[in-house]
Amino acid sequence: MDDKTTVQVAFATGDMRHVDQHFGAAxxxxxxxxxxxxxxxxxxxQFDRMVMDGNEDKLAAKFTALDGCIAIYCQAVGSSAVNQLRARGIQPIKVTPDARVSDLIETLQEELRAGPSSWLARALEARQRPRDEQRFDAMESEGWSE
Known part of the structure; x- marks a missing residue:
């Protein structure tokens, strides 16, 4: 596999063949x-079964499991989780009920071959750009505050 075009994606699944789970309750x-x-x-x-009660502290293990992924395919995802995923550089992708993992992989491969869509192009570009850990130092040194 070519590292420049290899991406890691996750699928919220209970049976390993279909995307059949909500992100928060996967x-x-x-x-x-x-x-x-x-x-x-x-x-x-694998995760313990969770009640979808709006308690976002339970999502930490899910975010950790997605480290290195550019996308998570799921049946649904809450708006707060969407914001947290995007802040981590992970694109949530909502799919139709029981979409087949193999079909989604094939579609993503076709997109990689033909030219990536805007979200995929951004994800590929971000992966190749080193993260600047000092990017906020200049603002802080100027006395920037909220």
Missing amino acids: VSFAVYAIDPDSSHLVEVT
């Missing part, structure tokens, strides 16, 4: 490494 994520010509399962992370 029982597991299947993480795949995908490039234009191949894909392979990297990891499956």
Whole structure:
């Protein structure tokens, strides 16, 4: 797999074949490494069953499981979780009920071959750009505040 075009994406799934879970209540994520010509399962992370009660502290384990992923495919995701995912550079993608993981992988591969959509192009570009850990130092030194 070519590292420049290999991406990691996660699928919220209970049966490892379909995207059949809501992000916040997902029982597991299947993480795949995908490039234009191949894909392979990297990891499956399982979670305890959760009640969807709006308690966002329960999402920390899910965010941790997505480290290195550019997207999470799920049936639904709350607006606060969407904001937190995007802040981490992870694109939430809502799919139709019981969408097949294999079909979604194939569609992503076709997009990688033909030219990525705007969200995928941004994700690929961000991966190749080193994160500037000092990016806010200049504002702080000037006395910037909210």
